Amino acid sequence: MGNGTTVQDFILEGFPAVQHLGILLFSVHLLAYLASITGNVVIVSIVCTNARLKTPMYFFLGIFSFAECCFTSTVIPKLLAIFLLGKQTVSFVACFIQAFVFVFIGAFGFLLIALMSVDRCVAICRPLHYPTIMNPRTCTLLIMACLTMTFTLITWVVVKVSQLSFCGPRVIPHFFCDLGPLIRLSCSDTSSVEALTFGLALLLLLSSLTVTITSYSSIVVTIVRLPSAKERQKAFSTCSSHLIVLSLMYGSSIFIYVKPKQTSRLESNREAALMNTVVTPLLNPVIYTLRNKQVHQALRETVCRIKISR
Template sequence: LAKPLWNGTAVQEFTLEGFPAIQHLGKVLFLVHLLAYLASITGNAVIVTITCADSRLQTPMYFFLSTFSFFECCFISAVIPKLLVIFLLGRQTISFLACFIQAFVFVYLGAAGFLLIAVMSVDRYMAICKPLHYPTIMNLKTCFLLVTACCVLAFILITGPLVMVSQLSFCGPNVIPHFFCDLDPLIHLSCSNTRSVEMLAFVIALLILLTSLIITIIAYSNIVVTIVRLPSAKERQKAFSTCSSHLIVLSLMYGSCVFIYVKPKQRNRLNSNREAALVNTVVTPLLNPVIYTLRNKQVQQALKETMCRLKISR
């Protein structure tokens, strides 16, 4: 073993196991995940760019959507590049410090993203159910404050467990049965007593996910009731189509994260967590641009006009 670093820790690097059962398909998997990654980055980057460039899209809804898209770009960039290296080159090692940085960025952006989803749900509720009060309440200052609150609250909530995990002793083994550094696999590799940090991580995950989920359910329930009361059948169909698309993405996000994190004891289920994490880090970021924005006619029109302007400028 290497010379101890601190708190009896002897491990200087970890090995990410990835997907050993299908590692022989590394180049094919590299190509598939590279295309998915580039599509996710492109789609989310387009949302951010169009929202900033087109004055018609500078509304609270698109402000929150562009912020969420920016979070998604950072979120997947914390994980997928290393997975691509594993598939293409088979380089599975990651340094002790890099592992904890990756875990921090992943958990922080994930927590901030779920809090932002709750804010976005409230924004839609206000726009659809309280249209007369909406322009007054959801002004630019309120939007900035809400996004800032999501970022600060996420940082406060996840710092405690991450600091506790960083102070655990890691004296071997150093193989993480996952394709990135996450809190639970790290906790289970420690040779310290991890009961308190496990329980804290579980409680905070439960708090973030359930709070966000409850707010989202209440908001969308009220939206559905309002939609049902619309006099026009065409308006009802259009509204339900949009809501159902949003709910599909939300179901994938909440379902995968509840499966991964909201279980106090996970030692026997880390392998199955990998597949759920793949949904959360590859599938939903790919669907978000399509579901939330790119299907929107207003965004499509703004995108077409921007493309036309770019062609003319050339």
């Protein structure tokens, strides 16, 4: 807590224009939240228990689904409380904990998306070397490296923001604590912190996007060269669901974070943030289960085992 800080809590504004529809919005978001959690938990469960899915692709997908559960659970319960009970107050410490967890898991998700694209690139472009390159040890080291780097960078920037002075306004024009709105409320000179957060967002988003674009460019070139139309269709089908999730995540996040002034477009950021916190975690299990035959088979085997055990 920086010198001169007198604010002990913040008020999350939520969506004041539609707050009179609180019960309806609570119901809609609760259903979306439960569906998202259920779908992602199902993916994690079948990846952990089904021998068919003991591959790097599903290892990354299981971690991605678990991260999505944590990500949406960081934000949505408080939003539900705002809609139903009007509980908009959050303590200073709780606000920064929420901001840290949200940004940390979100940043890790983008690095994980990049790893998943590299995995698909190796599987399609170098299939004979795939088991050697993407072995369990390599996959585990890649995940640990991403977690370590993300934790270090996000801790650094959140600590810097928490050391600013907050001595006046305490209404956050958002439905959760995010770094941009918090910086806007500070009565300190925020130019260096804004430059830091902008640089960090640029580094994480654009570096992971560059890796992803490069990987999929190689995939497209390889697929086009496949001799049969059936093989090309199968390869495109494997990657298309990944691209849908990717475009939604990057589109909304670049709109929110990759801008030098954190004070701009905060109103529209709320709507864009709903895409990342509600829509994408809900679409993730739907896309990966409805478009994947191996997941279908694993689900059927799991259901059969449950029936037999009864």
